[in-house]
Amino acid sequence: xxxxxxxxxxxxxxxxxxxxxxxxxxxxxxxxxxxxxxxxxxxxxxxxxxxxxxxxxxxxxxxxxxxxxxxxxxxxxxxxxxxxxxxxxxxxxxxxxxxxxxxxxxxxxxxxxxxxxxxxxxxxxxxxxxxxxxxxxxxxxxxxxxxxxxxxxxxxxxxxxxxxxxxxxxxxxxxxxxxxxxxxxxxxxxxxxxxxxxxxxxxxxxxxxxxxxxxxxxxxxxxxxxxxxxxxxx
Ligand SMILES: [Zn+2]
Numbered sequence: 417x418x419x420x421x422x423x424x425x426x427x428x429x430x431x432x433x434x435x436x437x438x439x440x441x442x443x444x445x446x447x448x449x450x451x452x453x454x455x456x457x458x459x460x461x462x463x464x465x466x467x468x469x470x471x472x473x474x475x476x477x478x479x480x481x482x483x484x485x486x487x488x489x490x491x492x493x494x495x496x497x498x499x500x501x502x503x504x505x506x507x508x509x510x511x512x513x514x515x516x517x518x519x520x521x522x523x524x525x526x527x528x529x530x531x532x533x534x535x536x537x538x539x540x541x542x543x544x545x546x547x548x549x550x551x552x553x554x555x556x557x558x559x560x561x562x563x564x565x566x567x568x569x570x571x572x573x574x575x576x577x578x579x580x581x582x583x584x585x586x587x588x589x590x591x592x593x594x595x596x597x598x599x600x601x602x603x604x605x606x607x608x609x610x611x612x613x614x615x616x617x618x619x620x621x622x623x624x625x626x627x628x629x630x631x632x633x634x635x636x637x638x639x640x641x642x643x644x645x646x647x648x649x650x
Contacts, residue, residue, distance in 0.1 A: 417481060417482070418436070418444060418445055418446065418447060418448050418482065418483040419446065419447035419448070420447075420448065420483065421447050421448065421449050422448075422449050422450075422451055422619055423575070423604060423617065424575070426511055426619035426620060426621075427622075428449045429449070429501065429502060429504045430449075430499060430500065430501050430502075431447065431448070431449045431499070431500045432497055432498070432499055432500075433445040433446055433447050433448060433497070433498060433499075433500055434446045434447075434495065434496070434497055434498070435492055435493065435494050435495060435496050435498060436494070437494060438490075438492055438493070438494055441486050441487050441488065441490070442484045442485070442486060442487075443464065443471075443484070443485040443486075443487045443492055444482055444483065444484060444485070445483070445485065445498075445500070448476075448483055448485070448500060449500055449502055450462065450473060450476045450483070450485055450500060450502060451476065451502075451507070451510075451618075451619055452476045452477055452478040452483045452484075453475075453476065453477055453478070454478055454617065455616065455617050455618050456514075456517070456534075456535045456536050456537055456618075457510055457514055457537050457618045457619065458510065458536075458537060458538070459475055459476035459477065460473075460476055460502045460503065460506065460507050461473055461474060461475075461476075461502070461503045461506060462500065462501050462502040462503045463500075463501050464485065464487060464492065464498045464499070464500055464501075465498060465499040465500075465501060466491075466492060466496060466498045466499075469491065471487045471488060471489050471491075471492060472487065472488040472489070473485050473486065473487055473500075474486055474487075474488055506539065507619065508621075509539050509649075510537055510539070510619065511619045511620055511621050511626075512621055512626055512627045512628065512649055513537045513538070513539075513542055513649055514537055514618045514619060514620055515573060515608065515620045515621050515624060515626075515627050516542075516563070516567070516627045516628075516630050516647075516649050517535060517537060517542060517544060518606065518608055518612045518614065518616070518620075519563045519566050519567055519608060519611065519612060519624065519627070519630075520544060520559065520560065520563040520630055520645070520647065521535075521544060521546070521591060521612070522563075522566070522591075522608070522611055522612035523559050523560075523562040523563040523566060524544075524546055524548075524559045524645075525546075525591065526562070527558070527559065527562070528546075528548050530546040530547045530548045531546065531547045531591065531592065531593035532544065532545070532546050532547075532591050532592050532593065533545045533546060533547050533592075533593045533594075533642055540648060541633060541646055541647075541648055542646070542647055542648065543644055543645065543646050543647075544644065544645050544647070545638060545642055545643065545644045546642075546643060546645075547593055547641050547642065548641070548643050549640065549641055550643075551635055551637070551643035551645075552635075553632075553635060556632055556635045556645055557632055559645070560630050560631070560632045560645075560647065563630050564629050564630055566608075566609075566611050566624065567624040567625075567627050567628075567629070567630070568624075568625075569609065569611075569624065570623055570624060570625040571608050571609030571611055571623065571624045572609060572622065572623055573606065573607065573608050573609075573620045573621060573622055573623065573624070574606075574607045575604060575605065575606050575607070575620070576604075576605050576607075577602050577603065577604055577605065578602075578603045578605055579601070579602065579603070580600070580601045580602075580603060583596075583603040583605075583615065588613070589603075589605065589613060589614050589615050590614065590615060591612075591614045596615050603615050604616060604617055606618070606620055608620075608624065609624075627649060628649050628650040629649065629650045630647050630648075630649055631647060631648050631649070631650065632645065632646075632647055633646035633647055633648055634646050
């Protein structure tokens with residue numbers, strides 16, 4: 417399995433890695449800083465550099481437990497050392513947005529006990545679905561205001577790991593209505609101060625002061641017990 421270096425250092429923009437396998441345009445590395453789409457966070461893009469050749473990485477997916485880099489062009493030989501470079505502007509915006517999403521979800525949960533039923537981070541617009549029966553524009557504005565107040569407290573974000581056994585003892589670590597995958601034995605925890613602590617595999621900033629401010633775009637009624645907020649960050 418590829419070492420997902422971004423889980424412990426989300427600020428790495430470049431990394432030397434070795435090509436483990438090449439199958440057409442699918443490349444597997446021994447370690448990577450490219451985030452594979454998952455948990456509502458879109459994949460990174462960037463380049464893999466071999467000497468003076470640049471191979472564009474246009475997509476990154478997790479397939480059967482492997483992180484697959486979809487590379488344009490061919491000529492990357494197995495066993496060679498390469499340099500990975502991610503599109504940092506895109507990634508950093510997604511990091512800020514991911515932290516914003518956790519804080520917003522926590523603000524909603526503190527007022528309603530809602531669980532998160534879905535969501536997707538975007539560069540310009542993100543969405544979050546949660547399990548409440550009613551949602552007015554005013555309420556949504558209140559959630560966003562509470563989240564912005566929390567962000568303004570300059571909370572540090574820390575990540576650490578729990579064993580499955582330790583993790584099971586604290587159900588509050590799961591904020592998703594669908595639960596947490598059973599097969600994961602070493603559970604990564606992302607703590608935003610003590611405002612939000614949950615199991616998560618995404619990339620986050622180090623302090624909420626990096627996030628900026630959340631703006632409410634609109635709300636949508638997705639049916640009984642399912643309301644959606646569209647938001648962006650400054
Ligand atoms: Zn998350």
